[in-house]
Amino acid sequence: MTRTLVESLLTHAAQQSDRTAYRFLVTGDCDGEIHEMSYGKLALRSRAIAAWLQQRGLTGERALLLYPPGVEFIPAFMGCLAAGVIAVPGVPPQGRAQNHRALNRMRRLIADADAKVILGSQGFMDIVELLAQQAPELDGTVRVATEDISEEQAGSWRQPDLAADTVAFLQYTSGSTSAPRGVMVTHENLVDNQRVLTERMGHTPDSLAEYGNELFVSWLPVYHDMGLIAPVLNTIHLGATSTLFAPLHFLQQPQRWLTTISRFRPHTSGGPNFAYELCLKHATPELLDSLDLSAWRVAFNGAEPVRAATLRRFADTFARAGLRREALYPCYGLAEATLMVTGGCVDTPPTLHTAAEGAPNAGEADAAAVSCGRPGPGVTLAIVHPEGQHELPEGEVGEIWVGGASVAKGYWRNIVATREILRAHLPGHQGRFLRTGDCGFLRDGELYVTGRLKDLIVIDGRNHYPQDLELTAELAHPALRPGCTAAFSVDAGAEGEEPVLVAEIVPQAAGETERITDLIRSAVGDSHSLPLNDVVLVHPGTIPKTSSGKIQRHATRTAYLEGTLSLVTALGAG
Template identity: 75%
Template sequence: MVHTLVDSLTAHASRHPDRTAYRYLVTGDCDGEIQEISYGRLARRTKAVAAWLQERGLTGSRAMLLYPPGLEFVSAFLGCLAAGVVAVPGVPPQGRSHNHRALTRMKRLIADADVKVVLGGREVLASLGQLAEHLPELDDMARKASEDIPDGAADGWLENSPPADSVAFLQYTSGSTSAPRGVMVTHANLLDNERLVTERMGHTPDVLAEYGHEMFVSWLPVYHDMGLIGPVLNTVHLGATATLFSPLHFLQRPERWLEAVTRYRPHTSGGPNFAYELCLKHAGPALLDRLDLSGWKVAFNGAEPVRAATLRRFADTFAPAGFARRALYPCYGLAEATLMVTGGSVHTEPVLLRAEDDGPHAGALDAAAVGCGRPGPGLTVAIADPERGTELPEGETGEIWVAGASVAKGYWRNALATRQTFRATLPGHEGRFLRTGDLGFLRDGELFVTGRLKDLIVIDGRNHYPQDLELSAELSHPALRPGCTAAFAVDGGTEGERPVVVAEVAPDAEGEAEKIADQVRSAVGEAHGLSLREVVLVRPGTIPKTSSGKIQRRATRAAYLDGTLAVIGVPDRE
């Protein structure tokens, strides 16, 4: 009987110990150095880490995991689960260059989770030593490089069966800064969500056999829910094989992702919308000639607004390389629901919906709303009036509420936030609902996500979704970087709330700042009937984002009001 993911690992290690569980592309290149770990060795390393934790009486405590991209994180995470230690994935420090914001976040996570031990790579722990003056919390805390735990330690592992509702790990939401919130994901949550991912993405036994167990290629950060619950943990749940490489290597050369998909021919691979846009920027004839994407069946797109324009352009651009439009797979999820909530049907093109349409259609309209699929079996998705707490009829936009076994236990040591977010009730439904804070509507069972409740821009009594303004702005000039624009409202005094657009521009376009700003103003005015208070053009890589690549609009707004944005040229003010 499988009670935890460690049970799954043990079973797979017993049945096929020599099968590759994970391979890691050290340089990000298929022809570079490659590290692999089999199921037999992964189980051995997992138990060795678990035994080390057990011997030090750490069962029941929290362990922060600070690892560079690679395979060590996986055995450390599973080792925590096997020891009954609550894992806390974190962003590893970057030596003395680790910025103040990242250090502050780390300090707050350590304090909030009451971390008792830090597991990490040798170089990461050395970096922590250099930061000792900034992190005095580490002085009395155990630290261990898991590479230094010998395989033989596995013989001392004491098998345990944690209760299904006990916390497996804390997923700190990627936008958390001043008040970190650790989502308590239980062992039962993990197994249920792995079941949903498996069902929604078509990871059947027949498909596993057809693909020779090659199910994933992923560059996604493993300390974030999309990279962890999907490619890493669904792999061990299935007994499959995943190819992993560093997010940095992807950002340096986005084509590495497509080259790895070509080489290893996985069934499933994906990322946020911006990742597809980055690939489009590098899609020259030479790249297309050496790609074969015909085996790619699920190209999932989530974690940020899914754009119809991106889907259309990606499908059209990479069709010569064998990519099929029906492989596009918009989906919706969040850490508070472990990961996945809705997903499409495999081998079916995405559902697009024009505002003026009476129903969905399969057109390729750039401004269409994109369907994110249907709830997985056992999950209930309802659209609620966030103020009245009542269910809205089909087609009406409201807050997305979710109920089911994948919904996490709550926020770690935060009863008030747990009550506000995880304990909603809805007339006509049994049980509790998770309030996601996301806005959307249902049409024929399909979920369409329209924005964030707190990011909604209200001008003269009309609602505007910031991502709509951002898309109009980005499409107005080729120098504006995809997925690197933030729209928000500020107090305009006697004029009331006024919209502002902040956008990153390519370095070679700084001389055209005034022209670009004018085109942004014109595009937003024409598409939305809005007069922008200001267009602020900033240097690449300076707009605040979460670890999953989502624009942090409120943080950008705060930087705008504080005058700390990295503005190029002269700000375009009215």
């Protein structure tokens, strides 16, 4: 077994130099322009970038990576690993309209990571140079467009001395409930999680042969852990071929995702729950008749709460296109565990549970708890009382703790958070544990995730999971945008905590706000016996989300209290 992904890449380049590692759909369309990169080309570009970094004495330093969607990010990332430079994937600037946001994020990442070099594409580096005029902290950084690095430099590359616990890259967390932190992912973490992912998703040699080495189709952003660790790095780990395209092209036309799966017939593809909802909204009879999804083996669903209603409707709708219910694959993971923690069994339909002790809304089919599968090999999973810090019996809801070689080394330059979150100890178990901050329970060895500890809404001594309230609200009227609702509580003085729900609606429904508000109140009241203190309808794009699409409930709550939401209407309790 190889010790690093760099070794995997070099092995595949030597054995199958001409095999396509990645193809990128430039326009997001299968019949449009396609860029391809072979294993030989990927290894050559990676070694050249690594040599350039080594020649400038940057080994051990941090490199911020800013690339548009495409294949050039990948040799830059692998070049950093091959040079012993710590890669820091960043969200690239996206033009003048987002320059302020891009500049602020760059400043935070550069300051926190103490980045000494910025790698990017030529077009993006031009934008960075403009931003640098407003950011004096960029003055000390080396900045280069990697297209300008000659491949002839590859010959001067030297294999660095990489230990198992050498930090490979910093994955900045999405920050759904707190400020983003740089998770230190080591080479051992990367290799171990590739082993977990490969086993859980059934990426066996026989499966790869059956699929002609077509492994992934992905539109997920490569600067995020789900888009990087799974479709990009698992491809290198296994020497397979994957098809990529831009997140924006998916969001503009969600049917592109399904059309690409139908065309290239990969073993695995997936995304957050909202992606499946978007596809359902565009599932016209004409689209369904044009698709062949029968080869789709693993349709993974993760990074945000997996909804039973979404799984049911997606399976029912796309069965007409050949989708098998057994392909639906809920899973659970997080950056602090490199990526994957649990996953379902391939060729087995998802398990739903409606009557487990502690499972929310027992008896409601659409709000059933969804199993996210079993831990990967070598992964230890425990459900722990968050205050008492003792393990809870099966069926009881507590905090999800994770142990194993995939758990990250720590948070970059944050000893306190590292000790509190990544160095927990559990009586009766050896080794350290990661406190995920997520709630869940175990049943028959399978994990059911119920929400975030910090997002939990407690009203009159009763626990309510915000995603349950959000789902109920979204099902109340078709004008509610899927995955664009935030539920939280606010201090109502003598009355204690009171629930508030903020929801985005489509522009065409602006004249129906009073009726929609009434339907939301009624649905939440009937399903959860919970009167809402306030229902606020807002314009699309108002509710803040993380880079992976998770609702930022705390940020929404702050905007609500500060009165900065883009309101369509806001009605108080009547």
